[in-house]
Amino acid sequence: MADSYWLEEPGPKLVSKPLSGRADVEIVGAGTTGCSAARTLAEAGLRVRVHDARTVAGGASGRNGGFALRGGAMAYDRAREWLGAEEARGYWALTERYLERLAGAVGDALRPVGSLRLAADEEERDELRREYEALREDGFDAEWREPLQAPLGRRFPAAMFHPPDASVQPARMTRRLAARAIEAGVEIVERHRVESLDELEAERVLVATDGYPSGLLGQLEGLIIPTRGQMIATEPVPEPLFPYPHYGRHGFDYWQQVKDGRILAGGFRDADMTTEFTAEEQTTPTIQRALEDFLVELVGRPLEVTQRWAGIFGLVLDFLPVVGAVPGDGRLWVSGGYSGHGNVLAFMCGDMVAKAMLGKQVPELQLFDPARLLTPA
Numbered sequence: 510m511a512d513s514y515w516l517e518e519p520g521p522k523l524v525s526k527p528l529s530g531r532a533d534v535e536i537v538g539a540g541t542t543g544c545s546a547a548r549t550l551a552e553a554g555l556r557v558r559v560h561d562a563r564t565v566a567g568g569a570s571g572r573n574g575g576f577a578l579r580g581g582a583m584a585y586d587r588a589r590e591w592l593g594a595e596e597a598r599g600y601w602a603l604t605e606r607y608l609e610r611l612a613g614a615v616g617d618a619l620r621p622v623g624s625l626r627l628a629a630d631e632e633e634r635d636e637l638r639r640e641y642e643a644l645r646e647d648g649f650d651a652e653w654r655e656p657l658q659a660p661l662g663r664r665f666p667a668a669m670f671h672p673p674d675a676s677v678q679p680a681r682m683t684r685r686l687a688a689r690a691i692e693a694g695v696e697i698v699e700r701h702r703v704e705s706l707d708e709l710e711a712e713r714v715l716v717a718t719d720g721y722p723s724g725l726l727g728q729l730e731g732l733i734i735p736t737r738g739q740m741i742a743t744e745p746v747p748e749p750l751f752p753y754p755h756y757g758r759h760g761f762d763y764w765q766q767v768k769d770g771r772i773l774a775g776g777f778r779d780a781d782m783t784t785e786f787t788a789e790e791q792t793t794p795t796i797q798r799a800l801e802d803f804l805v806e807l808v809g810r811p812l813e814v815t816q817r818w819a820g821i822f823g824l825v826l827d828f829l830p831v832v833g834a835v836p837g838d839g840r841l842w843v844s845g846g847y848s849g850h851g852n853v854l855a856f857m858c859g860d861m862v863a864k865a866m867l868g869k870q871v872p873e874l875q876l877f878d879p880a881r882l883l884t885p886a
Contacts, residue, residue: 513572513818514742514773515680523565523684525691532558532696534866535709537725538717539697540570541679541851542844544686545859546715546866551693553867558711559695562702565687569719569851571680572790572820574740574763574775576754577611578624578674579604579649582828582848584636586643591827596876598647603873605649605673607857611682612675614689614856618682624674625654627665627757634667641669660750660807665757676754676765677852686856712840713866717859719845720823722788726835726843732882733823733831733846735788738775739796740819743804743812745770750808760849762803772812774800790819824848825882832858832877833865842866843879 534550536543539561551557561567580601581588588597612619628634634655644651655667687697706714706725716725720735747770756763756776764774777799778785784793797817805811823846825831831846844862847854858877865871 513680513740513820514767514771514816515575515678516566516571517816518678518681520566520680520684521688523687523691523697525695525697528556528558528696530556532556532711534558534713534715535560535711536715536717537703537723538568538719538721539565539687539699540568540717540719541683541686541855542717542719542859543715544683544690545856546717546844546863547695548686548690548693549860549863550866551690551695555867557690557695559690559697560701560703561697561699564699565697566680566683568721569820569822570683570855572740572818573679573738573822573851574754575677575679575765575767575773575852576624576674576756576763577608577619577677577852578850579608579671579853580850581854582850584640585649586640589643592876594647599873600876601647601649604853604857607860608673608675608853611853611856615677615682615685618678618685620676622674622676622753623670623672624754624756625668625670627657627661627668627755629665629758629762631666633757633759637667637669660809664807674754676767679852682852706841713842714840715842715844715862715866717844719847719851719855720788720821725841727838727841728883729831729835729843729879733825734786735821736778736824736849737785737787737789737819737821738778738849739792739800740773740775740817741797741800741814742816743772743774744815746772746808746812764804771815772804772808774804776800777803788821790821792817792819822847822849822851827881830854830858830877831879831882832862833874833879836880836883
């Protein structure tokens with residue numbers, strides 16, 4: 510298992526004080542969700558302890574593509590059809606607000622440069638155009654780009670630019686959220702795997718492991734499907750080719766060029782779908798080769814690969830997060846299932862589930878109710 514490019518950046522020493530007395534809430538998972546929720550709960554006056562089997566950001570929060578995107582995992586025009594026009598518009602607007610809040614919370618871990626979603630063929634171009642028109646109709650900022658300049662024009666007929674989006678250094682982002690939680694009084698216990706809820710003393714427990722199986726979720730266990738995303742990082746490329754995050758082929762390809770000139774590329778899960786529904790953080794030759802070949806075609810020359818890694822995210826069949834109280838268990842809560850859009854959704858859902866745990870009304874969470882996964886279709 511290789512560490513990601515993001516996790517190689519030295520992080521601050523995070524030292525939290527042990528809680529005095531029993532914890533009011535314990536959280537399993539010290540990624541973006543857990544740190545966001547912990548801070549909200551602690552700032553409301555609760556005693557909060559966070560456990561992680563590894564370290565802060567050691568899971569998906571430090572192993573992803575580094576995209577901070579508004580919206581959900583489905584296309585906006587499809588969301589209007591599936592969820593209803595008002596619900597979809599409210600959902601997208603909510604993520605934009607949380608993206609702004611995230612920028613304010615993590616400083617230079619986030620670069621507000623926008624993102625470019627590309628069409629790989631004429632069929633996807635037409636789909637992308639419908640989404641663009643739906644976004645503009647509902648007042649969201651978006652720009653249509655056609656034709657595209659080199660090197661993109663050789664492969665992609667058109668694209669849509671999303672001005673509100675950003676590039677993030679996700680490990681740095683999560684560590685900064687953890688530091689803010691610690692400042693609020695949160696205790697973070699690293700390298701402690703919680704095997705059973707019986708180990709935890711708090712009256713309320715939040716499972717915030719996204720796609721990593723926790724064994725703690727009872728009848729919900731396995732309904733958030735662990736899915737592997739593989740990535741590579743290249744040698745520095747002197748030419749500034751990609752000034753913001755790029756993604757295409759319905760999200761199966763994604764890449765960006767970071768400040769030191771390296772290109773970080775991920776995806777191509779569909780090159781071997783039989784292997785990628787797994788919680789194993791191992792790279793595979795088939796997908797790694799597809800990533801390398803893609804960059805050769807895109808850039809026009811071979812690039813040395815300096816790092817290879819994988820991360821696990823939680824896929825939900827309706828592409829909506831799973832956030833709220835676990836049905837049938839008055840103690841247990843969950844937040845996860847971001848379907849590959851976790852950098853913003855995890856920050857947002859962590860805060861919202863914490864507010865719900867505090868007894869506040871959070872009407873937006875009705876859309877993400879875990880009980881829906883247990884209802885026959």
